Amino acid sequence: MNWDDEAPTTTPAGDRLVGAAADREEQAVEAALRPKDLEEFVGQERVREQLDLVLKAARQRNATADHVLLSGAPGLGKTTLSMIIAAEMGAPIRITSGPAIQHAGDLAAILSSLTEGEVLFLDEIHRMSRPAEEMLYMAMEDFRVDVIVGKGPGATAIPLELPPFTLVGATTRAGLLPPPLRDRFGFTGHMEFYAPAELERVIHRSARLLDVDIEADGAAEIAGRSRGTPRIANRLLRRVRDYAQVKTDGVVTREVAARALAVYEVDARGLDRLDRAVLTALLKLFGGGPVGLSTLAVAVGEERETVEEVAEPFLVREGLLARTPRGRIATPAAWNHLGLVPPQQSAGAPGQQGLFGG
Numbered sequence: 001m002n003w004d005d006e007a008p009t010t011t012p013a014g015d016r017l018v019g020a021a022a023d024r025e026e027q028a029v030e031a032a033l034r035p036k037d038l039e040e041f042v043g044q045e046r047v048r049e050q051l052d053l054v055l056k057a058a059r060q061r062n063a064t065a066d067h068v069l070l071s072g073a074p075g076l077g078k079t080t081l082s083m084i085i086a087a088e089m090g091a092p093i094r095i096t097s098g099p100a101i102q103h104a105g106d107l108a109a110i111l112s113s114l115t116e117g118e119v120l121f122l123d124e125i126h127r128m129s130r131p132a133e134e135m136l137y138m139a140m141e142d143f144r145v146d147v148i149v150g151k152g153p154g155a156t157a158i159p160l161e162l163p164p165f166t167l168v169g170a171t172t173r174a175g176l177l178p179p180p181l182r183d184r185f186g187f188t189g190h191m192e193f194y195a196p197a198e199l200e201r202v203i204h205r206s207a208r209l210l211d212v213d214i215e216a217d218g219a220a221e222i223a224g225r226s227r228g229t230p231r232i233a234n235r236l237l238r239r240v241r242d243y244a245q246v247k248t249d250g251v252v253t254r255e256v257a258a259r260a261l262a263v264y265e266v267d268a269r270g271l272d273r274l275d276r277a278v279l280t281a282l283l284k285l286f287g288g289g290p291v292g293l294s295t296l297a298v299a300v301g302e303e304r305e306t307v308e309e310v311a312e313p314f315l316v317r318e319g320l321l322a323r324t325p326r327g328r329i330a331t332p333a334a335w336n337h338l339g340l341v342p343p344q345q346s347a348g349a350p351g352q353q354g355l356f357g358g
């Protein structure tokens, strides 16, 4: 396997225990926990079944598998699936990402060094530069690229034949891909967030690999706080394991998991300190909103972008916060979650007046 990638950039709150992205160090830890074949890959039944057919059919025809596009949030297993595709096809894999390919020449260098049948995994494919993207169209369709030599009127295009390969593109934003690129994938798999029972299976499997003694209740407790994401489930398991080892006899029970995750400020629903700070400000300072994003960000001492991109998506997904044209508002579930009582909904209540703009 070959990594051409740069370490992903981190958000200002990128070191959160419940953040969905992984840095280089974590990627190395994760490698040991990756399922090696479709059988071992937990959940995502539909994608797994469809992919199984695509790969089996290609193998029967003795052909290279069709190009595959995987879309879904970070940490749901796109990289893992790309490695499984390569393993199931008995092919090597090359890993790179859109941001690492700034020039068409970067892509030409990678494509021209591929061997027959190799899998090229292109993470964050929506962040590739335009010229590289156009070169990729031809490479995917005709297994050929035109390498431009020289500049200006003297520039010439030298056609370069490529061996057949399988491109696996991954994106968190399928809607951002230009249609000509999307259309060149033979198969698109949409990865969903995982159900708690599926995360429990991920946790039990990882616990076995990490030699952690875990009870069913302990796994359920961690699963409930993992925000539907295997990467977060594995990360929380590692922190709970530390706690169990240092503070108890090492067995992860429900109580041990809950106590450990309370130390790390991850609550029963998977909200961390930042999420709760945003919700608390919204409820306690602004009566549940509506309040403008900038005002909310100042109130919690964070950048606007951090609140919008790091905290809000999960709060919205959980149905705790809504983004409305008049500003952010808390739902009844938010009051409930923080154990607070909403103010009387009278005509003069701030929450009904939209007093807090920004």
Ligand SMILES: Nc1ncnc2c1ncn2[C@@H]1O[C@H](COP(=O)(O)OP(=O)(O)OP(=O)(O)O)[C@@H](O)[C@H]1O
Residues within 6 Å of the ligand: 020, 021, 022, 030, 031, 033, 034, 035, 040, 041, 042, 043, 044, 073, 074, 075, 076, 077, 078, 079, 080, 081, 123, 202, 230, 231, 234
């Ligand atoms: N279905 C699954 N079954 C078991 N483990 C999984 C599954 N999906 C993901 N994991 C584990 O979660 C971790 C993150 O997975 P992976 O790196 O494949 O996510 P990703 O979607 O590629 O994330 P990113 O978009 O950030 O690259 C890995 O350790 C992997 O083993």
